[in-house]
Amino acid sequence: MHRVAITGIGAISAMGRTAEEFGRTLREGRSGIGPIQSADCSGLRFHNGAEVANYDHRPYFDDKHADFIDRFAQFAVIAAREAVAGAGIEWTPELREASAIITGSCVGGQSTEDAGFLNVYKLGINRVHPLTIPKTMANAGASHISMEFGITGPSYTVSTACSSASHAIGQAYWMVRSGAVPMAITGGSEAPFSFGILKAWEALRVVSPDTCRPFSKDRNGMVLGEGGAMLVLEPLEAARARGARIHAEIVGFGMSSDACHITQPSADGAAHAMRATLCDAHLAPEQIGYINAHGTGTRANDTTETSAIRTVFGAHAERLAVSSTKSMHGHALGAAGALEALAAILGLRDGFFPPTANYNEPDPECDLDVVPNCARAAQVEYALSNSFAFGGLNAVLAFRSF
Amino acid sequence: MSDELIQRVLAVIANTQRIPIEKLSVDSSFEELGIDSMDGVNILFALENEFDITIPDEAAKQIRNVRQMIEGVEKLLAGPAANAAPVTS
Numbered sequence: 226m227h228r229v230a231i232t233g234i235g236a237i238s239a240m241g242r243t244a245e246e247f248g249r250t251l252r253e254g255r256s257g258i259g260p261i262q263s264a265d266c267s268g269l270r271f272h273n274g275a276e277v278a279n280y281d282h283r284p285y286f287d288d289k290h291a292d293f294i295d296r297f298a299q300f301a302v303i304a305a306r307e308a309v310a311g312a313g314i315e316w317t318p319e320l321r322e323a324s325a326i327i328t329g330s331c332v333g334g335q336s337t338e339d340a341g342f343l344n345v346y347k348l349g350i351n352r353v354h355p356l357t358i359p360k361t362m363a364n365a366g367a368s369h370i371s372m373e374f375g376i377t378g379p380s381y382t383v384s385t386a387c388s389s390a391s392h393a394i395g396q397a398y399w400m401v402r403s404g405a406v407p408m409a410i411t412g413g414s415e416a417p418f419s420f421g422i423l424k425a426w427e428a429l430r431v432v433s434p435d436t437c438r439p440f441s442k443d444r445n446g447m448v449l450g451e452g453g454a455m456l457v458l459e460p461l462e463a464a465r466a467r468g469a470r471i472h473a474e475i476v477g478f479g480m481s482s483d484a485c486h487i488t489q490p491s492a493d494g495a496a497h498a499m500r501a502t503l504c505d506a507h508l509a510p511e512q513i514g515y516i517n518a519h520g521t522g523t524r525a526n527d528t529t530e531t532s533a534i535r536t537v538f539g540a541h542a543e544r545l546a547v548s549s550t551k552s553m554h555g556h557a558l559g560a561a562g563a564l565e566a567l568a569a570i571l572g573l574r575d576g577f578f579p580p581t582a583n584y585n586e587p588d589p590e591c592d593l594d595v596v597p598n599c600a601r602a603a604q605v606e607y608a609l610s611n612s613f614a615f616g617g618l619n620a621v622l623a624f625r626s627f
Numbered sequence: 628m629s630d631e632l633i634q635r636v637l638a639v640i641a642n643t644q645r646i647p648i649e650k651l652s653v654d655s656s657f658e659e660l661g662i663d664s665m666d667g668v669n670i671l672f673a674l675e676n677e678f679d680i681t682i683p684d685e686a687a688k689q690i691r692n693v694r695q696m697i698e699g700v701e702k703l704l705a706g707p708a709a710n711a712a713p714v715t716s
Contacts, residue, residue, distance in 0.1 A: 428668070430668050430688075488665045
């Protein structure tokens with residue numbers, strides 16, 4: 226069993242084009258939510274999202290390369306490039322052959338699929354572009370990362386809705402911890418701003434007409450986000466031996482299934498996943514200082530999550546800081562767990578609690594210290610990152626400051 | 628509330644919930660009928676299709692029983708002026 230170090234971080238999101246920019250925005254408590262530009266929202270009841278502002282592939286991919294790779298997979302590659310460069314990996318044939326790539330994505334290349342199906346369903350054009358399938362598949366992110374770096378080891382994609390990236394990171398963590406692989410690139414990416422997907426979210430009646438206010442009494446739903454975040458994981462001793470910068474350690478991973486309802490959250494399932502993570506990390510609840518909450522900003526999630534945290538942490542819940550950074554990067558579905566893991570990692574590394582932005586009013590049913598609106602200087606040793614997906618599939622990660 | 632409207636709304640609920648229409652009455656609460664939040668959203672979708680109306684999210688959140696649902700549809704059918712008002716009184 227190895228201790229596992231996070232030696233590379235990369236991110237592109239509504240909070241900036243790099244992980245460090247993400248960190249600065251996080252510290253400033255600045256929300257990336259605004260009017261959706263990349264899809265026509267005229268036929269929608271909501272108009273706000275958390276987009277990568279003014280995104281264009283050209284600084285990252287030449288036109289020919291971009292033709293083959295959907296926006297969601299572009300985000301995966303962009304984040305992976307930053308993480309790998311920052312980690313200062315010295316590639317050898319052996320390392321390329323053994324390293325893992327595990328990514329999360331919920332909806333895959335939906336804009337590509339939408340455009341293709343528009344032809345046959347609406348425009349009377351009985352042809353769909355031959356790249357529709359390879360661009361749409363949820364594993365395209367992992368595939369393009371593997372081609373980018375020539376990595377030929379175990380690579381796959383996890384799709385568990387809003388928990389996808391947390392499940393992916395957890396799997397990668399276990400593989401590095403056990404010695405199955407010497408290094409892993411892991412995280413998630415998503416680009417859900419296609420008209421069809423937006424209509425489907427509208428139908429669920431869970432999207433806020435204005436902004437995402439997790440744990441605030443006047444919260445009125447989630448706001449969709451896009452982006453990607455990737456981590457480089459390797460054994461701590463290897464990272465130390467090569468003098469790599471260690472951002473934090475990953476120390477635990479736990480999962481559970483609600484076995485309850487396809488959309489409604491369950492406090493029991495959430496508590497079960499947090500307990501499983503504490504058990505995996507050999508930690509007592511009292512050792513945790515911060516939780517990056519799933520915190521979607523819906524009525525149901527935030528009260529259920531509060532109740533689950535109180536169940537697991539008891540009196541210690543009063544001393545915990547719990548915030549939802551979805552208030553800033555939106556709900557990026559299959560990328561959410563990766564962006565939120567990064568928020569927890571940066572908070573541990575740089576000594577602050579990321580805030581819950583857009584917070585207006587305490588809710589007696591969400592009566593935790595939610596770090597309202599302003600980041601707070603604080604150095605704690607351990608943090609959790611919660612992901613509770615539609616379908617009741619939960620994943621929780623534990624990190625340690627280094 | 629006209630009988631015809633009541634019967635159409637009840638039929639939509641019965642079809643969506645896959646329960647016999649006889650089990651429904653104007654006074655049934657969602658709780659009694661075992662209608663949870665996802666079922667509620669499904670029924671609203673079916674009502675929008677049946678009556679060619681758009682039910683606003685804010686109004687939808689207030690609905691807890693069959694009577695409120697029928698009244699809401701009635702108001703929306705009454706015209707655009709009524710659409711702006713909350714579905715429930």
